Amino acid sequence: MTETAEHRPIRSFHPRRGRMSARHADAHVALWPRFGLTVPDGDRTPLDLPALFGRTAPVVLEIGFGMGDTLAAMAAADPARDYLGAEVHTPGIANLLALVGDLDLRNVRVARGDAMELVHKIAPGALDAVHVFFPDPWPKARHHKRRLIRAGNVALLRDRLRPGGVLHCATDWPHYAEAMAEVLDADPGLERAGADRAGRPETKFERRGVLAGRMISDLRYLRRF
Structure with a gap:
């Protein structure tokens, strides 16, 4: 049966392909088979995280990693944890794969597709942390329903975080920061853990926001139980 408009999931992203450099194309061809994961829409087959990474370790999920610089830097500084990044932008995926190769990162896996479809495949309590850094703010009121x-x-x-696990969000849009805080404060299973960066590296995107006069907001919450 054909999926109708009313039953399609509300996407929080615009799928984009973009052009890749030769370096990115080479990295994608060489490293995707080992480090890549495609997330088909509607496939809720459970994801075996230990099998995916080849070991049992705490897992951090980053949703919308952009060009992957932050994820790669955090994974390189934190080899005891595994990092799973989800993105739909092909040049960003290829750039992260290039960084994985350059830095010899064994604790990174790269998922292409809708991040929330990926989350549905992850077992409850399986994640140590979830990072949502600078998601699309969808500033127009009619698009707020698309916000992640x-x-x-x-x-x-x-639900996918372990008790005590961290949900860390960041944005440079003040109105989105207020909306994020309202939603996160209202969740009965979360409690605020502070507004510091907590080891999050500064990104080029973030620096552009600061230069434009926008304040950076970090919102960190713990799963209570």
Whole structure:
């Protein structure tokens, strides 16, 4: 049966391909078979994280990693944990794979597709942390329903965290920061853990926001139980 418009999931992203450099194309061809994971829409087959990484270790999920610089830097500085990044932008995926090769990162895996479809495949309590850094703010009121940080998504993300696990969000849009805080504060299973960066590296995107006069907001929450 053909999926109708009313039953399609509300996407929090615009799928983009973009052009890749020769370096990125080479990295994608060489490293995707080992480090890549495609996330088909509607496939809820459970994801075996120890099998994916080849070991049992705490797992951090980053949703929308952009060009992957932050994820690669955090994974390189934190080899005891595994990092799973989800993105739909092909040049960003290829850039992260190039960084994985350059830095010889064994604790990174790269997922292409809708991050919330990926989250559905992850077992409850399986994640040590979830990072949502500078998601699309969808500033127009009619597009707010597309924002990633909304009640239903937050409940699902919290369910995938272990008790004590961290949901760390960051944005350079003040109105989105306020909306994020309202949604996160309202979730009964989360409690605020502070507004510091907590080891999050500064990104080029973030520096551009600061130069444009926008304040950076970090929102960190713990799963209570």
